[in-house]
Amino acid sequence: MKAQGRVFKYGDNVDTDVIIPARYLNTSDAAELASHCMEDIDADFPKKVKAGDLMVGGRNFGCGSSREHAPLAIKTAGISCVIAESFARIFYRNAINIGLPILECEAAAKAIADGAVVGVDFETGVITDTVTGRTWKSVPFPPFMRELMAAGGLVPYVKTRLEKK
Amino acid sequence: MGRKTSMTMTQKILARAAGLDRVEPGQLIEAKLDLVLGNDITAPVAIREFAKIGSGRVFNKDKIALVPDHFSPNKDIKAAEQCKVLRCFACEHDITNYFELGEMGIEHALLPEKGLVGPGDVIIGADSHTCTYGALGAFSTGVGSTDMAAGMATGTAWFKVPAAMRFVLTGAPRAWVSGKDVILHIIGKIGVDGALYRSMEYFGDGLKSLTVDDRLCMANMAIEAGAKNGIFPVDAKTLAFLKSVGHPGGTVFKADKYAVYEQTIMIDLASLEPTVSFPHLPSNTRLARESGSVTIDQVVIGSCTNGRLSDLVTAAKVLAGRKVKKGLRCIVIPATQKIWLEAMKKGLFKQFVEAGAVVSTPTCGPCLGGHMGILAKGERAVATTNRNFVGRMGHPESEVYLASPAVAAASALTGRITDPSEVM
Numbered sequence: 100m101k102a103q104g105r106v107f108k109y110g111d112n113v114d115t116d117v118i119i120p121a122r123y124l125n126t127s128d129a130a131e132l133a134s135h136c137m138e139d140i141d142a143d144f145p146k147k148v149k150a151g152d153l154m155v156g157g158r159n160f161g162c163g164s165s166r167e168h169a170p171l172a173i174k175t176a177g178i179s180c181v182i183a184e185s186f187a188r189i190f191y192r193n194a195i196n197i198g199l200p201i202l203e204c205e206a207a208a209k210a211i212a213d214g215a216v217v218g219v220d221f222e223t224g225v226i227t228d229t230v231t232g233r234t235w236k237s238v239p240f241p242p243f244m245r246e247l248m249a250a251g252g253l254v255p256y257v258k259t260r261l262e263k264k
Numbered sequence: 265m266g267r268k269t270s271m272t273m274t275q276k277i278l279a280r281a282a283g284l285d286r287v288e289p290g291q292l293i294e295a296k297l298d299l300v301l302g303n304d305i306t307a308p309v310a311i312r313e314f315a316k317i318g319s320g321r322v323f324n325k326d327k328i329a330l331v332p333d334h335f336s337p338n339k340d341i342k343a344a345e346q347c348k349v350l351r352c353f354a355c356e357h358d359i360t361n362y363f364e365l366g367e368m369g370i371e372h373a374l375l376p377e378k379g380l381v382g383p384g385d386v387i388i389g390a391d392s393h394t395c396t397y398g399a400l401g402a403f404s405t406g407v408g409s410t411d412m413a414a415g416m417a418t419g420t421a422w423f424k425v426p427a428a429m430r431f432v433l434t435g436a437p438r439a440w441v442s443g444k445d446v447i448l449h450i451i452g453k454i455g456v457d458g459a460l461y462r463s464m465e466y467f468g469d470g471l472k473s474l475t476v477d478d479r480l481c482m483a484n485m486a487i488e489a490g491a492k493n494g495i496f497p498v499d500a501k502t503l504a505f506l507k508s509v510g511h512p513g514g515t516v517f518k519a520d521k522y523a524v525y526e527q528t529i530m531i532d533l534a535s536l537e538p539t540v541s542f543p544h545l546p547s548n549t550r551l552a553r554e555s556g557s558v559t560i561d562q563v564v565i566g567s568c569t570n571g572r573l574s575d576l577v578t579a580a581k582v583l584a585g586r587k588v589k590k591g592l593r594c595i596v597i598p599a600t601q602k603i604w605l606e607a608m609k610k611g612l613f614k615q616f617v618e619a620g621a622v623v624s625t626p627t628c629g630p631c632l633g634g635h636m637g638i639l640a641k642g643e644r645a646v647a648t649t650n651r652n653f654v655g656r657m658g659h660p661e662s663e664v665y666l667a668s669p670a671v672a673a674a675s676a677l678t679g680r681i682t683d684p685s686e687v688m
Contacts, residue, residue: 112456112545116653120660121632125335125342127309139660159457159490163653164632165392167309167408188461188492189392193408243292243422257414258317 100221102179102200103229104152107137107144108213111157115169115190118161124168132168133175150177153219155211157183161190167197174199180219182226182237184208195244196253202226204237270520272428273495274463277403277517281386289427289524297327298402299380300415301389303371303628304332306408308349310390313413322357323419329361329380329389330354331371334628339635369600369626372396372484372568377602382506383498384515388412388421393568393650395486398495399479400502401516405493426463426492429454430525433470435534440684442578443478444570444648444668447485448539450531452549460490462526465519470533471496476505477574484569485650488546538683540646541666544654552671555681562645563588563676564657565669566597566624567631570648573603575669580612582673582684588620589679595637597624621676633657639664646675 116139123135137144154173160183161169170193173181180200194201200221207226210233211217218227224237240248250256269286271279279287281295302310307330314322322328330350335343354362361380368374372393375381383401387394390412397404407421415421431450451458464486466479474482479496486494496502498516506513538552565571565579576598588594596616598604604626607613613623629636631649639645639658644665647657652664665681674682 114651114653116632116651116656120655121305121334121634124305124632124634125340125346127312127346139655159460162456162490163392163487163651165306165390165394165406165408167306167390167410170408171309185457185460187457187490189406189408189487192411196408196410241292241424253410253414254313254316257418261317261319261417 101219102151102153103216103218104149104179106153106155106211106213106215106217107148108155108211109140112159112162113156114163115161115166116163118169119166119172124166127168129171129175132172136172136176145176148176148178151179152177153217154178154181155183155208156181157208158185160186162187165189167193170194170197170199182208182211195247198248198252202237204235207235207237270522270524272463272465272523273497273517273519274403274428274465274493275425277384277386278423278425287425289425291425292422293425294420294422295386297388297415297419297421298385299327299329299387300412301329301371301375301387301391301394302412303334303391304336304343304347304350305334306390306412308346309409310412310416311349311353313410314416317413317417319417322416325358326360327419328359328416329375330359331363331368331374333368333370333626334632335634336627337365337625367601369603370568370571370628373571373599373603376400376480377509377600379509379511382511382514384517388415392487393484395491395493396480396484396568398483398486398493399476400506401496401498403493403495406487426461428463428465428525429459430528431464431466432528432530433466433468433533434530435470435532436473437533437536440538440670441536442668442670443474443481445536445539446533447482448541448546448549448666449536451485451489451546452539454489456488456545456547457490459486462491464489464491464494466496471499473533475574476501477572480572481569488650538668538671540671540681541652543652543663543665546652546666552667552681553683558644558665558681559679560646560675560681561592561643562637562639563592563594563672564597564630564637564645564647564649565672566599567628567649568599569650570669571597571599571603573606575648576603576607576612579669579673580615582670582688583619583621583676584615586619586677588676592676592679593637594621594676595624595630596621597629598626600626630657646672646681648672
């Protein structure tokens with residue numbers, strides 16, 4: 100599995116209130132959530148983003164609320180992968196559970212510029228800046244999480260296990 | 265007990281729930297759950313995912329709690345539809361702990377009060393402030409809706425066993441310094457990711473001077489330091505609280521003498537002063553008395569962090585017989601129906617209203633910019649809530665300053681951020 104697209108770059112501590120403001124949480128409709136994604140810090144994001152684009156953040160990406168609406172809004176907006184120096188733990192868990200690819204890589208997150216075109220190989224964890232040619236190796240997921248993601252997220256994983264019982 | 269087999273309090277609770285003799289940091293485990301929680305924002309998504317799992321029934325109808333608290337009383341048609349999803353699911357699965365408006369409250373104030381959480385429990389909640397119950401010696405952590413769905417179906421969840429940080433508290437806090445000031449001080453010291461992926465475990469003689477409400481407030485904000493959980497040892501105060509709410513007592517775990525902590529932070533409670541978090545991060549702390557003349561438009565006293573009876577009593581002490589600054593809105597929100605009733609019986613509402621404040625029914629409301637006190641462009645609020653991110657309480661260009669009930673009440677009187685000792 101691979102991804103390639105243009106980068107939307109943000110700073111440290113991108114919180115779930117800016118990813119999807121709570122005033123829109125009276126719906127769980129993914130398309131509606133995506134249409135307001137990031138708007139409080141980047142009003143044009145929902146208009147500019149194209150399917151396959153990437154998001155790059157600094158430290159503690161996704162901190163704050165446990166709202167799964169946040170990774171869901173990012174995924175539905177078309178983002179194919181989020182790269183950050185580190186992720187807040189609930190966001191990390193939620194992204195894996197709903198099948199939004201995320202990679203922790205401090206060096207890449209620091210070096211990649213807004214607007215860069217970046218490719219990601221999920222098998223090897225290698226991140227490539229297609230303009231500069233620079234590459235980075237991200238932290239691989241533990242085997243359990245790879246299994247979970249291979250199953251298509253937590254719901255199909257649990258479903259299969261319950262059926263086996 | 266050697267160093268190799270030693271465990272922290274969190275690790276011991278998780279080991280038991282996973283059916284293992286011992287666990288170590290980084291280990292992936294599957295643990296049995298004592299309670300699975302959701303609210304009107306997160307549970308509708310979980311209920312949709314639960315249907316996809318297709319098991320058709322919940323693992324235990326007594327071990328699921330559903331609390332419509334965020335946008336209730338229903339703020340609009342969409343919110344009403346979401347609450348309806350909870351109600352219908354609760355009815356269909358005969359969920360014991362579904363709390364309708366008249367018996368509800370903000371989830372993290374409500375569950376301890378109902379005796380549903382206690383020592384040794386493993387609890388997940390589709391709300392980041394689920395870490396609150398660590399105050400009572402439980403392992404309790406926030407998850408997303410999909411985890412909640414899987415938890416409702418299986419009664420289990422996967423966890424990566426966290427490494428730990430040790431916070432040793434000494435001394436006793438001075439007047440007007442509360443659990444809120446302690447946790448804001450800690451977050452200011454270690455940062456919003458200072459405890460990322462780890463558990464925050466509290467120790468020391470200083471605990472004796474912290475009430476259960478102080479501890480609930482401190483455990484509540486563990487997530488604001490990025491922590492997986494915050495946890496307090498069980499002592500006489502915990503046991504007295506549990507008894508008062510009819511909880512049977514649970515299983516008490518104690519950290520081993522040689523348990524490993526990645527970091528130890530010493531805090532002399534006597535050295536702390538009323539503290540405020542400036543926009544837009546909880547770690548952006550300053551002393552209230554050094555806050556300069558930040559003028560404010562609104563004060564909110566409430567939330568899962570500081571909407572308990574003792575918080576209202578403190579706020580009333582400051583406001584009684586005085587007047588809220590002309591032109592400022594002061595909104596008081598008791599966190600549960602029980603707290604509401606007790607506050608009324610104590611005569612606090614009279615004091616609030618005569619001071620020029622309003623009293624609301626329990627709701628998360630303004631804390632997350634939902635309803636009941638939204639900020640306009642450029643407005644500033646001092647709030648006893650837990651987050652001050654961009655746009656948290658309303659317009660993206662509004663500002664939230666986090667503080668204790670005493671600081672919030674004192675600020676309501678002066679119209680600027682104020683240390684309570686200035687007005688008392």
